[in-house]
Amino acid sequence: MVGKLDLYRVFNIVSKNKSFSKAAKELYMTQSAVSQAILRLEKELEVKLFHRTPKGAVLTNEGKVLNEHVNSALGILDAGENKIQAYKGLRKGELRVAVGDTISRYFLLPYLEEFHARFPGIKLIVLNGTTPEILDFIKSGEADVGVCNLPIDDEQFRVIPCMEIHDIFVCGEKYKRISREPISFDHLMGLPLIFFEKNTVSRTYVDRYFKKKGYSISPVFELGSYDLIMDFAKGNLGISCVVREFSREYLDRGILYEVMLEEEIPSRQIGIVNLKTVPLSRAAEKFVESIRPRV
Structure with missing residues (x-):
């Protein structure tokens, strides 16, 4: 031929x-x-x-x-x-990214903006979901890469950690007094707690940590939105478990106060994931390269 x-x-x-x-x-x-x-x-x-x-x-x-x-x-x-x-030459193509609301807003958005400015011919498709849904998007071929909470216990995925984050507790003006010095776990468990819903990576990570310490978490509120979790704390409805790096603006402006613990919860990471068996497109490769690790 x-x-x-x-x-x-x-x-x-x-x-x-x-x-x-x-x-x-x-x-x-x-x-x-x-x-x-x-x-x-x-x-x-x-x-x-x-x-x-x-x-x-x-x-x-x-x-x-x-x-x-x-x-x-x-x-x-x-x-x-x-x-x-x-x-x-990345003048044309498509990039499909799966990510959750919180990470999209507080971490990924600047990278998406920068990528779009550099490669305007690449069509950006952003799929929203929880970490399990993000992994399903990638497995089904609907997304090229995902950005989500780690750890991921699935050998099918290549995982690139890209940012270290810390789970903390915050409160509004009503509970400000308890933010003046570190409190014990016993004291924390006696407060009205506000958490993410169960079966999310963030919730599971904190649950496991406290379980190892001999504590079982019984929140007053279990919410599906990160913004709601912060708003409930701001509204003095309880003590919210949030990510310090994603709550910086509220903390710096004095809208919320960090409740220090006698023992800090170990840090964890968010990262980029993709299937090991599926080569990344040129656009996806360039996008992954643009998210420099912050570990």
Whole structure:
């Protein structure tokens, strides 16, 4: 097939130039090699394609019919090659990222903005979900990469940690007094606690930590929105478990107060995940590279 395609390209150049010698110069071939290529094509098709005249090479009726199709086919191939080059140069393409609300808002958004500014031709598709849903998006092929809470206990995924985060407790003005010095776990458990819903990675991580310490968490409120968790604390409805790095604005402005513990909860990470068995697209590779680890 490759040999036949080369013959058609030679045929196309000869028909455009209406000359074997001019075609030879354009193709960096000898005139004899061009003539041999056309003779081979004529033999395979069992038709005469050119009349050799003193004024040059003139297409026969059969040659004119073939030329229409060859022009069309080569045009499609050239367009395909141009698109491939565009994808390689990240002028076109698609990037599908799965991420949760909280990480999207408080971590990923600046990276998405920067990527879009650098590669405006890449279509960005952002899929929203919990960590289990993010992993399902990737497994089903709906997303190229995910950005989620770690750890991920699934050997199918490559995991790149990219930011260290700390689970802390915060309160509003009503409970401000308890933020003045570290409190014990016993004291904390006696307060009205506000947590994420069960079966989220964030909740599971903190639950496991306190279970190892001999405590079982019984929140007054279990919420599905990070913003609601902070708003409930701001509204003095209890003590909320949040991520320090994602609550910095509230803490710095004095809207919320960190409730210090006698023993700090160990840090954890958020990271980028993708299937080990599926190569990343050029766009996905570039996006992953742009999120520099902050561990």
